[in-house]
Amino acid sequence: MTIYEVAARAGVSTSTVSRVLNGARVSAESERLVRAAAEALAFTPNRTASRLRGRRSAVIGLIIPDIENPFFTALARGVENRASAAGYSVVLCNTDEDPEREATYLDIAVAEHMAGVILAPADDASDVGRLVSHQRPVVAVDRSLARADVDAVTVDNRAGGRSAAESLFAAGYTRVACITGPVSVETAQLRMAGWRQAATRHTGSAYLDDLLRYADYRVEGGRQAMAELLALPDPPDAAVVANNLMAAGALDALHDAGLDPPGFGLAVFGDLPFASFGRRGIRVVDVPARELGEAAATLLLERIGGDTSPAKTVVLRAVEQR
Amino acid sequence: MTIYEVAARAGVSTSTVSRVLNGARVSAESERLVRAAAEALAFTPNRTASRLRGRRSAVIGLIIPDIENPFFTALARGVENRASAAGYSVVLCNTDEDPEREATYLDIAVAEHMAGVILAPADDASDVGRLVSHQRPVVAVDRSLARADVDAVTVDNRAGGRSAAESLFAAGYTRVACITGPVSVETAQLRMAGWRQAATRHTGSAYLDDLLRYADYRVEGGRQAMAELLALPDPPDAAVVANNLMAAGALDALHDAGLDPPGFGLAVFGDLPFASFGRRGIRVVDVPARELGEAAATLLLERIGGDTSPAKTVVLRAVEQR
DNA sequence: GAAGTCCAAGAAATCGATTTCGTCAAGGTC
């Protein structure tokens, strides 16, 4: 089912068929003939061929570290909404936080001639050089990249961490701990820094390290970190937890100890999906995942459209909301 | 950066470059020259061109109804594991249960010359005709299709529903209700049918419709259905809930009524992610999402590899596990 | 009515990698 067969059936040349299909000038008669032939043959243009010739593709790559984390799927949803409204399809790639898989997908993005890439980097040193040097637009999302020539959309993690901690102090808790993500992950550091700032202000003491735990952004890590905190000689009475998955684990550990919120204060980054009733008494810092995705897609589409202004970083607000 | 430039730099023809890159016979000397040139130019073959010529693509489409449902992301993970091990990449498409978006993605799959498609159909009448008539392999997953000439991988939903209900009766509950999904969705019907079978056996009565609610497979639907059941003059003391999202809503409604499990018996299809502590006392029918994805990918890869045996349906077991 | 303008539409080049076909030389056989 090629354009040649359509042309033959319509009794015109392939150029005319292409023109009809792409909305260039043709006589009404030719148009009628071509449309009839295409209809009769159920013709679908071969995108591979058209892309090879036209060098553009209507595909956006979205590379995320963990497809099973609802935060990233909500983000993906945001990207998809914007992209499909603009006629682009979204290819989702899951790196499992593995820089090597990430590199593979970045290579694929180049080789597949994708129109652009939205990347939630596994590491702030992620190598997007290949994309950039091929003039392929890239937007970093959620986490920013070390290089300054790439657009980014992030949330104000430090303010969010501060606001989470402040809200716990304001509610009367006095020893507010922090469970954050891997040392190497920017969002984990910033959220922790926000907490540290608020905690220092309220307790006067800069010796907070007892109350700080680095975990892995996963359920089990959260559980274990909370168990450790509860086992301290002078345990905390509240905690800021830096993501949703760890919060699920932390809640579990709290429940084991008979300390369900709000008896123990808990403020969490990101919504706890599907855990609505377990969520009661928990303070949530709303991380606008979908909006992040939408903002990133908007930015990327502008770049694809030819916007060559200097790289910018969009920072969305993340504030404790309840 | 084309194969021509590599050839020029290496002082050989493009055929030789292609041969080196694809592992055909070449002299050691040519190989060395070509590899050096490719390295020096940071050459990445243009997949679009290679696909156009070779007519095969190393991309598998995975079309799912709800990317934010952990069941489907776990399934996607399974597909991805198998596919990437075999050198294929996975393109994830989200239909939002919308047959129209599904049709669009199916068309894209044809036009993009994807190697094959794994589809969790929004409707059992989903039109995969285009794929089939283009000889493009398709595997239905989770839900089967009306047409019999397409491979499918499903779970034994009826047995799962039966086992869920049986386990509640065995634990001493006597009025076991059922909250299932949309009437039009096969899995919802089958899970309900399993429940009905067990309930009929135990209660002797075939008049179970009071205790049956059709909802929408979403959190709010589950909450509302459970609220309705609890408001009955003669309310149930247990329920089978046909998916994870509705269970989250149902749990919420139960909590509002002061009836947390195991006071009220609850058996759920599929794991409740991130709700570990809320999950206590709940019976879970393990729906092997990842394994479904793996099985579907295995089947699809066989078909892509040229297996032309008659269409088959693989049924995985889903049994109450605790 | 000659010259100029305009437009539809066909022929052919093009995108970049793969693959077929043919050539040439080295090595083997009788």
Added chain:
DNA sequence: GACCTTGACGAAATCGATTTCTTGGACTTC
């Protein structure tokens, strides 16, 4: 030494849609 086999490798065709270049006819204009 004539003839055949084998292997490396270059020239050119190929995949299918798009786009440039060209042609020819209709229509203006003075």
